[in-house]
Amino acid sequence: MNALHDVATEFPPQADLVRPREVESPGYWRQVRNRLSRDPVTIGAGTVLALIVLSALLAPLLAPYDPYQGSIMTRMKPVGFEGHPLGTDETGRDMLSRLLYGGRVSLLAGVAPVAAALAIGGTLGVVAGFFGGLVNTLIMRVTDVFYAFPSILLAIAICGLLGAGLVNTLISLTLVFIPPIIRISESVTTQVRAYDFVEAARASGARPMQLIRHQVLANVLGPILVYATSLVSLSIILAAGLSFLGLGVTPPTAEWGLMLNALRQAIYIDPVLAALPGAMIFVTSMCFNLISDGLRGAMDVRIRT
Amino acid sequence: MKHEAIIDEPMVEVRDLHVSFGKGAGAVRAVNGVSFALRKGEVLGVLGESGSGKSVMLRTLLGLLPAHARTEGTVTVAGQPVLSLPPDALRRLRGSTVAMIFQEPMTAFDPVFTIGRQIAETIMRHDRVGRDAAMKRAQELLELVAIPSAKGRLANYPHEMSGGMRQRAMIALALACRPSVLLADEPTTALDVTVQIQILLLLRRLQAELDMAVVFVTHDIGVAVEISDRIGVMYAGRFVEEAPIEALVDAHAHPYTRGLLASTVHGQRKGERLETIPGAPPNLAALPPGCAFAPRCRHADDRCRAEAPEPRVVGPSHVARCHHLSAGR
Numbered sequence: 001m002n003a004l005h006d007v008a009t010e011f012p013p014q015a016d017l018v019r020p021r022e023v024e025s026p027g028y029w030r031q032v033r034n035r036l037s038r039d040p041v042t043i044g045a046g047t048v049l050a051l052i053v054l055s056a057l058l059a060p061l062l063a064p065y066d067p068y069q070g071s072i073m074t075r076m077k078p079v080g081f082e083g084h085p086l087g088t089d090e091t092g093r094d095m096l097s098r099l100l101y102g103g104r105v106s107l108l109a110g111v112a113p114v115a116a117a118l119a120i121g122g123t124l125g126v127v128a129g130f131f132g133g134l135v136n137t138l139i140m141r142v143t144d145v146f147y148a149f150p151s152i153l154l155a156i157a158i159c160g161l162l163g164a165g166l167v168n169t170l171i172s173l174t175l176v177f178i179p180p181i182i183r184i185s186e187s188v189t190t191q192v193r194a195y196d197f198v199e200a201a202r203a204s205g206a207r208p209m210q211l212i213r214h215q216v217l218a219n220v221l222g223p224i225l226v227y228a229t230s231l232v233s234l235s236i237i238l239a240a241g242l243s244f245l246g247l248g249v250t251p252p253t254a255e256w257g258l259m260l261n262a263l264r265q266a267i268y269i270d271p272v273l274a275a276l277p278g279a280m281i282f283v284t285s286m287c288f289n290l291i292s293d294g295l296r297g298a299m300d301v302r303i304r305t
Numbered sequence: 306m307k308h309e310a311i312i313d314e315p316m317v318e319v320r321d322l323h324v325s326f327g328k329g330a331g332a333v334r335a336v337n338g339v340s341f342a343l344r345k346g347e348v349l350g351v352l353g354e355s356g357s358g359k360s361v362m363l364r365t366l367l368g369l370l371p372a373h374a375r376t377e378g379t380v381t382v383a384g385q386p387v388l389s390l391p392p393d394a395l396r397r398l399r400g401s402t403v404a405m406i407f408q409e410p411m412t413a414f415d416p417v418f419t420i421g422r423q424i425a426e427t428i429m430r431h432d433r434v435g436r437d438a439a440m441k442r443a444q445e446l447l448e449l450v451a452i453p454s455a456k457g458r459l460a461n462y463p464h465e466m467s468g469g470m471r472q473r474a475m476i477a478l479a480l481a482c483r484p485s486v487l488l489a490d491e492p493t494t495a496l497d498v499t500v501q502i503q504i505l506l507l508l509r510r511l512q513a514e515l516d517m518a519v520v521f522v523t524h525d526i527g528v529a530v531e532i533s534d535r536i537g538v539m540y541a542g543r544f545v546e547e548a549p550i551e552a553l554v555d556a557h558a559h560p561y562t563r564g565l566l567a568s569t570v571h572g573q574r575k576g577e578r579l580e581t582i583p584g585a586p587p588n589l590a591a592l593p594p595g596c597a598f599a600p601r602c603r604h605a606d607d608r609c610r611a612e613a614p615e616p617r618v619v620g621p622s623h624v625a626r627c628h629h630l631s632a633g634r
Contacts, residue, residue: 196412203367204400204427204478214426218417 035298042294049287056103063097067254087273101254109239110232113173118228121181129189146179159247169248184227192219222299229292233285315342316518322378333590335361337542348519350533358542359522368395401431404479408491410471414463420474421459427481446477469500489521541597548623558625561598604629
């Protein structure tokens with residue numbers, strides 16, 4: 001260190017030549033937060049989503065009625081009916097209560113499979129991309145086989161094999177989302193691996209695991225996370241679709257897809273009522289998509305603020 | 306004295322190095338028998354066109370070649386046989402004893418971490434120090450390479466710096482663990498001319514102060530003359546001429562060196578038409594049997610086309626590979 005010290009004192013930095021403004025850069029996550037706070041669309045979507053999540057969590061407190069208790073006397077009452085602000089369904093159950101409770105299952109079906117697929121698929125993809133060669137071929141060709149099926153078809157096939165039920169729905173959706181996440185993570189990893197800074201790190205003596213942790217993961221996590229967020233909405237819709245087909249959760253569970261299915265036949269009697277669960281699915285997935293869009297912009301440090 | 310013997314030991318010694326990619330007839334022979342020795346505190350400039358094998362040669366010194374590269378010969382860096390070193394020992398050597406500066410500082414820094422963090426990370430990789438101590442040293446390094454308000458710059462991302470500033474930071478990164486050998490791969494090529502000279506002067510100053518052995522690869526003869534003690538002119542994977550800097554400029558022996566010097570812009574030759582070397586560098590997958598420069602050389606005869614010239618001594622530590630040594634003058 002001594003030699004360095006000597007040189008440093010002998011050649012003082014030329015700071016006094018030009019007086020630079022103090023360049024204090026905020027931390028990464030604060031920078032991301034700053035950018036998000038200046039993006040009204042993402043904030044709006046985030047607020048709406050937070051409300052939906054909160055209302056699902058607090059459903060037992062908020063729901064005015066038992067979501068499973070109907071009355072034959074009050075079937076198919078329209079929105080705004082006395083005592084039932086959002087009307088009642090085909091067996092006289094309170095729509096508002098059922099929508100609140102339904103959010104719990106639907107949100108779980110949206111987030112859990114994507115999170116699981118992110119952990120499994122992300123790991124496989126990064127490994128395939130980083131090590132290349134035979135490892136890559138093995139992982140990617142198997143992925144291709146699964147990728148060849150349309151996602152809804154694959155979900156139906158796996159669900160049909162496992163049987164109906166919430167857990168089986170989550171498993172089948174996880175399996176459906178693993179291949180596309182492998183694909184994305186493999187391609188961004190391959191791209192990052194070719195950059196000079198990976199070689200530079202290797203030239204300064206980094207081990208493969210250090211390379212993956214610092215150089216690769218940090219550069220790859222953003223894009224993969226953004227892509228995964230966009231899958232959440234798809235997952236909600238697929239889960240709803242599986243329930244709709246009778247492969248997902250089973251009646252009388254309150255779930256948006258299932259409710260949509262049941263009210264489908266009532267569409268000529270009261271279209272507004274029938275559209276309510278669909279609207280919830282739409283709004284929730286839209287929120288996730290908008291947030292993923294906002295994150296994409298905010299998490300890229302290379303875009304100047 | 307024992308001490309002197311250690312100093313005289315070359316920091317870098319390359320003997321008859323061959324590097325090729327692929328097998329059989331289609332093999333690309335990037336380096337074809339390079340030998341040189343470099344002492345402590347000495348700067349060797351490696352001058353050559355694109356595709357002359359200079360970058361491959363440089364990467365070999367760090368053992369950074371891809372797995373399918375085939376090497377022959379010996380490379381000794383700081384007493385360690387790089388080509389036969391186990392991966393762990395090679396990693397310990399990289400960054401601590403031997404460091405490298407890259408051509409493009411924008412892509413050689415990881416875009417998602419701050420400069421300070423990246424320098425500190427390298428320090429912590431080799432020395433057992435905590436993050437705070439490493440950061441403090443990173444700041445000293447930025448001061449060493451004359452980056453103003455170093456403390457604030459530590460928190461900068463690579464894209465928040467200018468090109469010259471980034472290259473300074475790159476040098477700071479390379480010096481993080483006080484290497485005794487510095488490898489520079491065209492570190493000034495991506496910079497504009499005024500910044501180029503600043504970086505060269507900085508490198509020269511640091512090299513002298515820290516007594517490093519430097520291998521400086523460039524295609525710019527002006528840059529090579531500015532920084533080097535000796536220059537090796539590389540053509541088709543060989544040193545066609547190696548000489549101390551004055552000898553190379555005033556008494557170059559090889560026609561290729563003459564061609565390079567004649568095609569360089571400089572002030573005293575205003576108004577003259579620049580000479581060019583006709584033709585293009587040879588395909589490294591299909592080298593001519595004789596002298597690799599023969600197809601472009603105006604002095605070439607049948608002997609040149611049939612038989613590759615061996616290095617011949619021209620003057621004190623001045624060697625050239627040519628059958629017509631006088632023709633180059």
